[in-house]
Amino acid sequence: MNAYVAEFPARDSVRRESRVETFIRQNDFDRPTLVLDIDRVADQFHALKAGLGRARIHYAVKANPQREIIERLVHLGSGFDAASRAEIELCLSLGAHPDHISFGNTVKKARDIAFAWNAGVTLFAADAEQELEKIAEHAPGADVYIRLIVDASEADWPLSRKFGVAREGAIRLMDYAVSLGLAPVGLSFHVGSQTKRAEMWTATLDQVAAVWQAARDAGHDLRLLNIGGGFPAFYGEEIQGPTSYAARVMQLIAERFGDVPEIMAEPGRGLVAEAGAIAAEVLLVSRKSDNDMHRWVYLDIGKFSGLAETMDEAIRYQFLTERDHELSGPCILAGPSCDSADVLYEKRPVDLPLGLRAGDRFIIRNCGAYTSTYASIGFNGFPPLDVVVLGD
Numbered sequence: 001m002n003a004y005v006a007e008f009p010a011r012d013s014v015r016r017e018s019r020v021e022t023f024i025r026q027n028d029f030d031r032p033t034l035v036l037d038i039d040r041v042a043d044q045f046h047a048l049k050a051g052l053g054r055a056r057i058h059y060a061v062k063a064n065p066q067r068e069i070i071e072r073l074v075h076l077g078s079g080f081d082a083a084s085r086a087e088i089e090l091c092l093s094l095g096a097h098p099d100h101i102s103f104g105n106t107v108k109k110a111r112d113i114a115f116a117w118n119a120g121v122t123l124f125a126a127d128a129e130q131e132l133e134k135i136a137e138h139a140p141g142a143d144v145y146i147r148l149i150v151d152a153s154e155a156d157w158p159l160s161r162k163f164g165v166a167r168e169g170a171i172r173l174m175d176y177a178v179s180l181g182l183a184p185v186g187l188s189f190h191v192g193s194q195t196k197r198a199e200m201w202t203a204t205l206d207q208v209a210a211v212w213q214a215a216r217d218a219g220h221d222l223r224l225l226n227i228g229g230g231f232p233a234f235y236g237e238e239i240q241g242p243t244s245y246a247a248r249v250m251q252l253i254a255e256r257f258g259d260v261p262e263i264m265a266e267p268g269r270g271l272v273a274e275a276g277a278i279a280a281e282v283l284l285v286s287r288k289s290d291n292d293m294h295r296w297v298y299l300d301i302g303k304f305s306g307l308a309e310t311m312d313e314a315i316r317y318q319f320l321t322e323r324d325h326e327l328s329g330p331c332i333l334a335g336p337s338c339d340s341a342d343v344l345y346e347k348r349p350v351d352l353p354l355g356l357r358a359g360d361r362f363i364i365r366n367c368g369a370y371t372s373t374y375a376s377i378g379f380n381g382f383p384p385l386d387v388v389v390l391g392d
């Protein structure tokens, strides 16, 4: 096993091998497996918290709902941003206090709202009239924050179009919330997932600050600013460390909002991505014709078994193989399923060792976020991603 270790080269842009990567190299896996280091989540929580200062962290559960992650975060005093009844139940069952859970999905089932309210959750997101009506009926008198749509996202995985209401709409919704007996306590937004630099928040914060001021001018005594997620993970391009990144975001907020009574942040990716790596295997390396420039490398994991974020090649993972010291060349990377959409990287091929062959181990780095629950339950008979948690 140790001879193996020595063979892994230290490429310039590659960070030191992590505990989960070492674990993967030293063990065998019979199916694609996400290995998670919960201590790494805790470290990242402390690092983000140090930069976020008085802002409360509500972990975005959807990034990775693994029970050990939730348990540790409960223990560390984190709050939670939940999107469904099941996520709320999960947090409650692992000891989270309902006061520390926000129901942040702007598209909720009426009966999930009733469930949450009865369980003691009092803070809900909304971006439309009908959503406010549902909340008023099933969680009468609840606190609501209005989600704003933001344009000009510079994120690698923008979330901007689907959620939120535009500026004028926000004030109208607050007025409507009041008329329904709800308490419109603040605003939320999401700058877009994997926003690599803190400075990229500037344009969004300018937009949100203008609405915040307009709402206050209209007589709404806002107290809560929910800044969502967007905190980046390392996928090869250098990023600012979590503490300085978060501190810079808080500084940009202070410059624009002055004294906001309550700020909450909802990191997902930034908290858990670097705590995980996937153990995968090369199933086949081939060429389509003799003069084909590119090799095709097929893995035992693809878009339908955990790597959904390769959609549009948006998130570009990094890989480790046992041949990284050998000559490399451009390869098209694909999953194992019989769906032609199951190609991970083709527009921008990935540089992989030319000697790669069927049966080789293939490690996907920093993929603890948005993988395990993005796996289909058995498309083509391929099992969903297995998860192994390293304890302390």
Ligand SMILES: *Cc1c(COP(=O)(O)O)cnc(C)c1O
Pocket (backbone or CB within 6 Å): 060, 062, 063, 081, 104, 105, 190, 192, 193, 194, 228, 229, 230, 231, 266, 267, 268, 269, 270
């Ligand atoms: C997904 C999501 C997050 C987490 O976003 P990251 O970019 O992973 O940090 C935060 N808030 C809301 C409302 C979300 O939907």
